[in-house]
Amino acid sequence: MPDLGHDEALMLALLNTAPVIDGVRRDELADTEGAQAWLAAQGWPAAGNPARTLREARDALKSVILGAASPASLDPFLTDVRVAPAMTDEGLKWTLDETSDKSVAVHAILAWNTLNTTSPGRLRPCSNPDCELFLIDRSKANNARWCSMAVCGNRMKARRHYQRSRQA
Template sequence: MPQPPGPDPRPLTGEPLALDLLNTRWIDGGGPHDLLDSVAGLAVWLDSAPVRTHLGLPDGVPAADRTTLDRLLYARAALDALAAPAARRDPAILDGATQLNEVLSHGRVRRELGPDGLPASVVETDAPSWGPAWYAAESWLSLVADRPDRIRPCANEACVLHFYDVSKNGTRRWCSMAGCGNRAKAKRHHARRSGI
């Protein structure tokens, strides 16, 4: 019987799927980390609560294999190229948009009438291995269509995490107040006390 994946080590989870994928890379006291540097890391990501909730694939979560990982890394590279311009409210970078559109070309939403007589949307991808990448790309489209100005990088220059600001006033600056926010407060406090 295969071993279940280990716990998700990332410092920020629970963001919309596109940003959750971007946040598979982070920096902490131990240096840079990349959850998707292996198929085992992919298994952890696929098993994480935000991903399982968002994917909702009829066939379940796709296999953690090299093909799925490569396609997901391609989508992450596209999102990475798009995230910085979105945060600055600049137009999308052509390469990022081209890559994201390539990912999106491997799936579609088909509308149908469900067995309960209500309209339903069914996602179809060329192969199950495209599912996670396609859903992440689709998530990006939803964020950009809704509130692109709420897609933000953490204000800590040493942090590479992103978040979707759902605060009422839209003033969130940190990936987490417990991490980067507290470090910034402590740094300001130290500077005031030291007279810097």
């Protein structure tokens, strides 16, 4: 498990649990079975972390990233959370009390905070208006626009090509 605040992959996966496929939004966290399958796919114990808390944390994080809510709106997810310091050969590490049924939400929010502090603007929504996924831009030029070049990048290129050929 990565050091607390560095679960970027988990955070991004959580943000992207409600993809729009062929115009229809699917929610991988819609019910307990879905949430447990998603947790297992992330390598997380399926116990705890109820679907509702995961959905609420995801939607709250999305609102903050999209500028519709302030970071302080994430605070309720962090109440009663306990972390403990541990000295390791790699330096000081903070670990979360994993008995919390909010542990995935907490890991995701702390990862968002770390990323937002160290790499502001790198986490953003996909530029395809029909897509509701997010991406973390790790390119040097910081100009990545698509959640996936294979899906949204090619789709938007094809759309622009089609529009140009219609106008011609």
